[in-house]
Amino acid sequence: MKIAMLGFGNIGTGFYNEIKTNYKDIEVAKVLVRDIKKTRAIESEKLTADFDEILRDASIGTIVDVTAGEASVKYITGALSASKNVITANKMAVSLAGGELIDIAREKGVNFYFEASVGGGIPVINLFNENVKPHRIDKVVGILNGTTNYILTKMADDGIEFSDALKLAQQKGFAEPDPTFDITGLDSAYKTTILKDLLFNYKCGAEDIFCQGIDKITRADLAYAKSIGYQIKLVGYIQNNASGLDIGVRPIFLPSDHPLAGVKNEYNAIYIEGSPIGEIMLYGRGAGAKPTTASLIADLLRLKRGETNMFNNAYEHSRLKKQQMPEELKSQSNYFRFTVLDVPGVISKITAAFEKYNISISSMKQDISNSNEPVNVIFTTHESKCSKIPKMIEEIKKNKFIISEPVWFKIGI
Amino acid sequence: MKIAMLGFGNIGTGFYNEIKTNYKDIEVAKVLVRDIKKTRAIESEKLTADFDEILRDASIGTIVDVTAGEASVKYITGALSASKNVITANKMAVSLAGGELIDIAREKGVNFYFEASVGGGIPVINLFNENVKPHRIDKVVGILNGTTNYILTKMADDGIEFSDALKLAQQKGFAEPDPTFDITGLDSAYKTTILKDLLFNYKCGAEDIFCQGIDKITRADLAYAKSIGYQIKLVGYIQNNASGLDIGVRPIFLPSDHPLAGVKNEYNAIYIEGSPIGEIMLYGRGAGAKPTTASLIADLLRLKRGETNMFNNAYEHSRLKKQQMPEELKSQSNYFRFTVLDVPGVISKITAAFEKYNISISSMKQDISNSNEPVNVIFTTHESKCSKIPKMIEEIKKNKFIISEPVWFKIGI
Numbered sequence: 170m171k172i173a174m175l176g177f178g179n180i181g182t183g184f185y186n187e188i189k190t191n192y193k194d195i196e197v198a199k200v201l202v203r204d205i206k207k208t209r210a211i212e213s214e215k216l217t218a219d220f221d222e223i224l225r226d227a228s229i230g231t232i233v234d235v236t237a238g239e240a241s242v243k244y245i246t247g248a249l250s251a252s253k254n255v256i257t258a259n260k261m262a263v264s265l266a267g268g269e270l271i272d273i274a275r276e277k278g279v280n281f282y283f284e285a286s287v288g289g290g291i292p293v294i295n296l297f298n299e300n301v302k303p304h305r306i307d308k309v310v311g312i313l314n315g316t317t318n319y320i321l322t323k324m325a326d327d328g329i330e331f332s333d334a335l336k337l338a339q340q341k342g343f344a345e346p347d348p349t350f351d352i353t354g355l356d357s358a359y360k361t362t363i364l365k366d367l368l369f370n371y372k373c374g375a376e377d378i379f380c381q382g383i384d385k386i387t388r389a390d391l392a393y394a395k396s397i398g399y400q401i402k403l404v405g406y407i408q409n410n411a412s413g414l415d416i417g418v419r420p421i422f423l424p425s426d427h428p429l430a431g432v433k434n435e436y437n438a439i440y441i442e443g444s445p446i447g448e449i450m451l452y453g454r455g456a457g458a459k460p461t462t463a464s465l466i467a468d469l470l471r472l473k474r475g476e477t478n479m480f481n482n483a484y485e486h487s488r489l490k491k492q493q494m495p496e497e498l499k500s501q502s503n504y505f506r507f508t509v510l511d512v513p514g515v516i517s518k519i520t521a522a523f524e525k526y527n528i529s530i531s532s533m534k535q536d537i538s539n540s541n542e543p544v545n546v547i548f549t550t551h552e553s554k555c556s557k558i559p560k561m562i563e564e565i566k567k568n569k570f571i572i573s574e575p576v577w578f579k580i581g582i
Numbered sequence: 583m584k585i586a587m588l589g590f591g592n593i594g595t596g597f598y599n600e601i602k603t604n605y606k607d608i609e610v611a612k613v614l615v616r617d618i619k620k621t622r623a624i625e626s627e628k629l630t631a632d633f634d635e636i637l638r639d640a641s642i643g644t645i646v647d648v649t650a651g652e653a654s655v656k657y658i659t660g661a662l663s664a665s666k667n668v669i670t671a672n673k674m675a676v677s678l679a680g681g682e683l684i685d686i687a688r689e690k691g692v693n694f695y696f697e698a699s700v701g702g703g704i705p706v707i708n709l710f711n712e713n714v715k716p717h718r719i720d721k722v723v724g725i726l727n728g729t730t731n732y733i734l735t736k737m738a739d740d741g742i743e744f745s746d747a748l749k750l751a752q753q754k755g756f757a758e759p760d761p762t763f764d765i766t767g768l769d770s771a772y773k774t775t776i777l778k779d780l781l782f783n784y785k786c787g788a789e790d791i792f793c794q795g796i797d798k799i800t801r802a803d804l805a806y807a808k809s810i811g812y813q814i815k816l817v818g819y820i821q822n823n824a825s826g827l828d829i830g831v832r833p834i835f836l837p838s839d840h841p842l843a844g845v846k847n848e849y850n851a852i853y854i855e856g857s858p859i860g861e862i863m864l865y866g867r868g869a870g871a872k873p874t875t876a877s878l879i880a881d882l883l884r885l886k887r888g889e890t891n892m893f894n895n896a897y898e899h900s901r902l903k904k905q906q907m908p909e910e911l912k913s914q915s916n917y918f919r920f921t922v923l924d925v926p927g928v929i930s931k932i933t934a935a936f937e938k939y940n941i942s943i944s945s946m947k948q949d950i951s952n953s954n955e956p957v958n959v960i961f962t963t964h965e966s967k968c969s970k971i972p973k974m975i976e977e978i979k980k981n982k983f984i985i986s987e988p989v990w991f992k993i994g995i
Contacts, residue, residue, distance in 0.1 A: 187858055191718075191898065284713075290859050292713035300697075300705035300880045305604075428865055431844035436861075445600055445872035445879075446703050448849075452841055453862035463859035467713045476889065485604065 170473060173199040173223045175244055176236035177209055177216075180258060183458025184235060184465050185211060195469065199223050201244075220244060224251045231472060233465055234259055242266045249273040249281060256468040258285035258461050264359040264375055267366055280476075282468035287313065287360045288437050290460025291453035292467060297367045305486050306368050306443040309407040310582050313360040315435035315455040316344045316351035317383050317403040321420075322433045325391040325400060331384060343435050343456075353382040354403060354418040361405030361418055364439070369407070371414055371491035378493075379417030385576045386420060389545050390506055393534070394422050397549075400430040401578065413494035422504055422580040429582075499555040502531070502580040505548040510570045511538035515546065518568055526561040528553040543572050549580060583886060586612040586636045588657055589649035590622055590629075593671060596871025597648060597878050598624060608882065612636050614657075633657060637664045644885060646878055647672055655679045662686040662694060669881040671698035671874050677772040677788055680779055693889075695881035700726065700773045703873025704866035705880060706852050710780045718899050719781050719856040722820040723995050726773040728848035728868040729757045729764035730796050730816040734833075735846045738804040738813060744797060756848050756869075766795040767816060767831040774818030774831055777852070782820070784827055784904035791906075792830030798989045799833060802958050803919055806947070807835050810962075813843040814991065826907035835917055835993040842995075912968040915944070915993040918961040923983045924951040928959060931981055939974040941966040956985050962993060 174181055177200050188195050197215065201223060205216040223229060224247060232248045234241055234257035241262035248255045250273060257263065262270075263286045274281035284294045288311075312318050316338055323334040335352070338344035350356050358375035365371065383403050394401050399422040408415040423430045428450045432438040437455025442448050454460035509515050516535065523530055529551040536544040562575050587594055590613050601608050610628065614636060618629040636642060637660060645661045647654055647670035654675035661668045663686060670676065675683075676699045687694035697707045701724075725731050729751055736747040748765070751757035763769050771788035778784065796816050807814050812835040821828040836843045841863045845851040850868025855861050867873035922928050929948065936943050942964040949957040975988050 183858070291862055292709055295712055296705055296709065299708055299884065300876070303879055303883050304876055426844075426846070428844060428849075431839075431841060433839070436841075445596070446876035447867040447870075447873045449704055449864070449866035451862070451864055454860040457860075459858035460860045463713070463717055466716055466858075470716050471712065 170195045170231070171198045171228050172196070172231045172233055172469070173201065173226070173229045175201045175220075175232060175234040175241070177202050177211065178235065178237075180458045180461045181235040182210055184233065184462045187462045187466065192466070195473075198229055199226065220247065224248065224253070230254060231256065231469070233257075233469070234262070235461075235465070237261070239265065242270075245270055245281070246273065249277055249279055252277045252279050254280045254282075254472050256282045256285075256465055256472070258283075258465060260286040260356070260359045260363060262286075264362045267363060268372070280472060282471065283363075284468045285461045285464035287363050288439060288451070289315075289453065289455040289457060290463045291437060291439065291451050291455065292464065293364070293439050293451055294367065295467070296451060297364065301441055301443070301446065301449075302368055302487050304443045304446045306441060306446075307409050308442040308582070309364055309368070309405075309439065310429060311357075311361070311364065311405045311439040312402055312429060312432050312437050313357045313405045313439070313455065314351055314354075314403060315437055316348060317354075317357070318432065318437070319343045319435045320352070321383060321386070321391070321401055321403065324386070324388050325395065326433075328388055328392070330388055331386060352384050354380045357403060357405045357418040361407065361416065364405070365407050365414070365416060368487055369409065369414060369491045370488055371493070373416075373493070379419065381417075381419040383420055385574060387506075389536075390504070390576065390578070393506075393547055394504070395425075398425050399423060399580065400425055402429060402432070404429070404582070406582065408494075409491075410494050412498050413492045415494045415499060420578050421582055422578055423582060427582070497554070497556045500552050501555055502552050503528075503550045503558070503577050504580055505550070505575060505577045507546045507548075507565065507571060507575050508543050508573045509546055510572060511542075511544045512570050515568075515570050518570075519546065519548070519565055522561050522565045523548070523550070525564075526557040528557060528561060583608045583644070584611045584641050585609070585644045585646055585882070586614065586639070586642045588614045588633075588645060588647040588654070590615050590624065591648065591650075593871045593874045594648040595623055597646065597875045600875045600879065605879075608886075611642055612639065633660065637661065637666070643667060644669065644882070646670075646882070647675070648874075648878070650674070652678065655683075658683055658694070659686065662690055662692060665690045665692050667693045667695075667885050669695045669698075669878055669885075671696075671878060673699040673769070673772045673776060675699075677775045680776060681785070693885060695884065696776075697881045698874045698877035700776050701850050701852060701864070701877075702728075702866065702868040702870060703876045704850060704852065704864050704868065705877065706777070706864055707780065708880070709864060710777065714854055714856070714859065714862075715781055715900050717856045717859045719854060720822050721855040721995070722777055722781070722852065723842060724770075724774070724777065724818045724852040725815055725842060725845050725850050726770045726818045726852070726868065727764055727767075727816060728850055729761060730767075730770070731845065731850070732756045732848045733765070734796060734799070734804070734814060734816065737799070737801050738808065739846075741801055741805070743801055744799060765797050767793045770816060770818045770831040774820065774829065777818070778820050778827070778829055781900055782822070782827060782904045783901055784906070786829075786906070792832065794830075794832040796833055798987060800919075802949075803917070803989065803991070806919075806960055807917070808838075811838050812836060812993065813838055815842060815845070817842070817995070819995065821907075822904075823907050825911050826905045828907045828912060833991050834995055835991055836995060840995070910967070910969045913965050914968055915965050916941075916963045916971065917991045917993055918963070919989045920959045920961075920978065920984060921956050921986045921988075922959055923985055924955075924957050925983050928981075928983050931983075932959065932961070932978055935974050935978045936961070936963070938977075939970040941970060941974060
């Protein structure tokens with residue numbers, strides 16, 4: 170079996186070494202890189218900067234794409250159109266064009282596999298296709314980003330602030346020098362839309378779903394969550410309601426006895442509820458060269474065995490046309506933190522706003538004030554309409570005693 | 583697609599209803615039952631007590647076996663030999679004859695699938711085949727029996743004794759009137775050998791592996807475990823060591839922050855360590871009509887899609903001949919509880935035995951004595967040779983102050 174690789178970074182190197190060591194019958198014949206002059210842990214004659222050279226080589230039947238970024242869509246389109254199988258780890262490509270790429274593969278009689286695009290070494294794509302998709306799925310909730318889960322774990326367990334936890338993650342190699350893509354939730358949004366595409370007949374991109382990041386979370390939020398029996402986790406979620414899909418990425422208060430609550434550090438997990446399957450969860454390493462390599466190889470061996478129909482299984486449940494649930498129908502319990510100057514009238518002004526917008530308070534807690542230091546005022550609410558919350562926050566923010574952006578998180582999943 | 587069923591109990595009824603409701607293109611044509619006179623939630627003309635009638639019906643291509651017990655092996659052999667696909671939920675049949683049944687299926691060009699035989703609704707078989715088996719697997723540890731996990735959870739969380747937890751499990755329908763098969767660990771042993779067969783080239787039956795049940799565990803053991811940061815869980819384990827497989831079923835002290843430690847009540851989970859896959863865990867409902875139905879249907883849809891090669895993927899790692907690790911090479915940390923009469927000399931006599939057998943004590947704790955009540959003396963040990971432990975226990979048991987069977991559990995996984 171002769172294959173080509175696109176990219177030779179951290180994951181590419183790991184994949185190449187695993188193939189060389191353990192799969193003598195698979196030959197990496199060519200590797201597309203930007204700069205063929207750079208010294209790499211591979212024979213330089215295998216390197217090429219010319220994608221067409223790979224396309225023209227009829228002996229190469231399969232291309233393994235370990236590039237990042239949107240350009241990958243063009244490469245994959247080209248490779249499938251040239252009747253080559255493609256295996257990719259690129260979540261952006263799959264999220265942006267997965268459906269179209271599967272269509273091209275089907276038309277050309279080749280295969281397009283992407284186990285490594287979500288959940289790293291966790292075989293979530295195979296599982297969704299073979300064991301989850303056939304059933305009525307009510308809920309998918311995933312800790313899909315190792316960087317943010319590592320940061321939140323360190324903040325919760327070691328009582329450190331976001332900026333210190335981020336630094337630690339960067340030192341450990343779990344966060345990029347520019348962590349924006351992870352901490353804003355965008356990485357999780359890409360992965361969430363891929364999972365959505367596997368299960369539900371509703372087209373949308375990562376930018377079309379609700380997305381809230383973790384950068385406003387403080388250790389005070391995590392400590393409060395813990396004190397009432399919750400963990401804060403950044404999750405991608407798809408709730409399959411009668412009125413449509415509630416889909417997005419957000420930090421949520423997860424009950425401490427929920428199986429996802431035990432998922433710590435850089436680990437990922439995907440939790441599913443449906444019928445008759447019940448609750449299932451998959452847990453593992455969501456990133457890194459080795460776990461990603463494991464998933465790329467699982468796809469490669471699937472091809473080698475001659476499996477050709479991974480995505481030809483559309484079931485009744487997943488064929489039903491879906492849409493997003495209208496915002497005005499959503500309701501949830503919430504956590505709010507307002508960081509305020511400790512002046513008279515704060516609580517009455519905030520509670521008046523809650524009352525005006527008909528959001529029912531279930532608990533309130535105010536920190537002890539140290540003279541002129543700002544204090545946190547925390548509210549939890551009963552289940553309330555989500556659509557009114559942004560307006561209420563805007564109104565509360567007009568008060569001069571509010572000294573930073575209020576935060577609000579959903580309680581429960 | 584026309585299928586026949588073997589058995590129509592709790593799981594059979596659940597499976598039949600799901601097919602009738604959600605899979606209009608699959609027809610259950612015949613059902614083998616012992617007593618065709620008994621009224622069941624199915625048209626009586628579909629019932630037959632004659633297996634040959636099903637075999638002779640050329641329109642039936644697939645047989646779904648939801649019987650329990652060893653007789654299933656004969657039915658499956660007959661069905662495969664008659665060139666019919668077989669899907670089974672019967673762990674005993676798969677453990678006893680899985681390899682031979684796969685061989686018959688291959689020879690006849692049909693398929694033998696058994697997703698439902700381990701882990702109920704958790705797609706562990708598919709996953710092991712497609713995503714785990716290709717890689718070097720170092721360790722498999724599974725909470726494979728919902729009954730015992732429910733009992734241990736109730737004992738640990740509610741502080742009740744084994745007998746009360748068992749009664750509760752029976753009331754909830756999580757334990758059989760005769761719970762022997764579950765609490766002795768035998769059910770887990772069957773499932774452990776199935777997982778072993780999927781990954782390692784070593785033949786043995788459930789009776790050939792180490793097997794320790796949970797009936798001697800008391801709430802004192804669970805409370806002590808908790809106090810030093812552990813949970814006691816009954817696990818099936820396969821450790822792939824250079825000197826052979828360490829395989830068995832036993833209650834172990836599992837560190838509280840291990841992902842398996844959070845698996846509560848009737849849930850099951852399978853945890854795997856390997857390279858390059860890293861650590862992965864699957865969690866879900868390990869028994870019951872609905873989850874088992876989900877797995878049966880996943881297999882059925884696999885057939886319907888025309889997949890025919892589920893078990894044709896033997897990789898280098900799994901082809902290597904293995905054997906069990908010799909007992910004298912095994913070493914581990916341990917927990918010991920001796921329930922004793924509170925007379926002078928107890929501690930010195932027990933510790934003398936530890937010394938004689940070269941088992942190094944790491945901690946000791948003796949309950950406060952209430953006059954003539956027996957007390958628990960608990961020891962933990964550093965890593966020590968396992969082979970000496972039974973002898974040491976026999977020697978300690980000769981002391982008259984020992985009033986019940988000593989217990990010892992492995993600490994750590």
